[in-house]
Amino acid sequence: MNSAAEPLGTYGDPADECLYVYGIVENSRELPASPVNPLELIPAGRIAAVHAPIDPAELDDLSADLSEGSRLAILARRHDEIVRLLASDGPVLPVRLGTLFPDTAALRRLLGVAERHLAAELERIRGRSEWDLRVRAIASDDSVAARSGVNPSGTAYLRQRRQQRRAAVELQDSLVEALGAIDDVLAGFADAVGGSGPSKVSLSMSRAYLVADSRQADFATAATEAVAELEARGCAAALHGPLPAYSFVDVRLEAAGHA
Amino acid sequence: MTQTNMVNRHASQIGAPPRPDSLADVLERVLDKGVVIVGDIGVSIIDIELLTLRVRLFIASADTAREMGIDWWTADPFLSSAARKDDDEKRELRERVAELEQAIGNTGDRS
Numbered sequence: 001m002n003s004a005a006e007p008l009g010t011y012g013d014p015a016d017e018c019l020y021v022y023g024i025v026e027n028s029r030e031l032p033a034s035p036v037n038p039l040e041l042i043p044a045g046r047i048a049a050v051h052a053p054i055d056p057a058e059l060d061d062l063s064a065d066l067s068e069g070s071r072l073a074i075l076a077r078r079h080d081e082i083v084r085l086l087a088s089d090g091p092v093l094p095v096r097l098g099t100l101f102p103d104t105a106a107l108r109r110l111l112g113v114a115e116r117h118l119a120a121e122l123e124r125i126r127g128r129s130e131w132d133l134r135v136r137a138i139a140s141d142d143s144v145a146a147r148s149g150v151n152p153s154g155t156a157y158l159r160q161r162r163q164q165r166r167a168a169v170e171l172q173d174s175l176v177e178a179l180g181a182i183d184d185v186l187a188g189f190a191d192a193v194g195g196s197g198p199s200k201v202s203l204s205m206s207r208a209y210l211v212a213d214s215r216q217a218d219f220a221t222a223a224t225e226a227v228a229e230l231e232a233r234g235c236a237a238a239l240h241g242p243l244p245a246y247s248f249v250d251v252r253l254e255a256a257g258h259a
Numbered sequence: 260m261t262q263t264n265m266v267n268r269h270a271s272q273i274g275a276p277p278r279p280d281s282l283a284d285v286l287e288r289v290l291d292k293g294v295v296i297v298g299d300i301g302v303s304i305i306d307i308e309l310l311t312l313r314v315r316l317f318i319a320s321a322d323t324a325r326e327m328g329i330d331w332w333t334a335d336p337f338l339s340s341a342a343r344k345d346d347d348e349k350r351e352l353r354e355r356v357a358e359l360e361q362a363i364g365n366t367g368d369r370s
Contacts, residue, residue, distance in 0.1 A: 023293075023294075024294060063310040067282075068282050072286075072310070073285075076282070076285045076286050076289050076290075077282075077285055079289045080280075080285045080289055083289075093293065093294050094288075094293035095293055095294045095296065096293050096294065096295050097289040098310070099294075099296050110296065240284065246292040246293055247292055249292065249293050249294060250292075251293075251294045252294075252295045252297065253296045253297070254297055254298050255296050255297065255298035
């Protein structure tokens with residue numbers, strides 16, 4: 001075995017297939033066709049784990065290359081794609097990238113222990129999707145300086161600098177106020193809000209909103225209008241959604257090894 | 260309507276060309292959120308921790324972030340070290356990466 005395969009060494013030969021787990025879903029559902037490996041279900045009471053076979057060597061030394069097109073990028077995009085696919089047809093709890101089990105028995109043991117908790121989490125996000133809004137100010141007070149045209153000196157220069165600073169502060173205050181108002185409006189459509197709110201220091205916001213299906217259209221309209229308003233104010237704003245409820249699933253499970 | 264179509268529809272409404280999620284967006288979702296399974300089962304936690312730290316360091320580079328179109332990440336708590344230009348924290352992360360690499364090396368030595 002080479003050193004790169006050592007983190008998975010407890011599973012024996014690296015050529016052995018493991019189970020790669022993408023997410024937890026309800027036991028009652030059917031699986032969508034996967035664009036990559038054939039997906040399978042391991043049921044446990046009301047829940048089931050969605051997995052596919054994987055050669056653990058695929059996960060060796062992933063951090064060596066973080067560029068687009070790398071093994072990490074391909075794995076991460078595939079993971080996200082399958083979680084999205086599952087979310088399009090019912091609630092799903094995304095499982096963190098790179099979660100492997102040596103065999104179905106080990107996975108069944110974990111599911112058996114955590115079934116009640118995971119079923120409750122699925123129920124909590126049922127019929128809801130996540131929307132992410134990221135905003136960052138790209139305007140600077142240079143624009144104020146540029147508008148002044150000439151290069152004054154002495155008292156006039158100091159007065160101009162004060163005016164520039166005052167104008168910059170007013171712009172920042174105005175933007176933070178607008179971000180707060182937008183956040184309030186969007187939060188009004190959401191069942192839960194995550195991420196970081198408007199920051200006066202960084203002039204940015206990175207929010208996740210958990211929105212019920214019945215309010216998706218209203219939220220999307222309001223968020224799209226917000227993006228347009230923020231761009232008109234000189235901000236970079238990106239809206240992503242609807243997404244699986246990645247930001248609203250915070251579950252940590254302790255799994256024992258070979259029982 | 261599919262999810263992708265919905266995102267693209269919004270993008271077209273605001274006058275921007277449809278743009279797929281950046282790799283950083285995807286990594287932030289799949290590495291830092293969701294169900295985390297720890298213990299002596301699943302992929303070694305040390306490996307994922309190392310990977311996550313490296314991804315954070317990678318994106319904490321302003322130039323890299325800008326190239327990836329995700330420079331607002333520099334203000335995200337996930338990357339608060341970059342937001343504060345906190346060199347001490349970056350150094351701690353690098354040291355932690357080195358420790359983890361050392362730990363992995365030691366594991367390999369034992370096999």
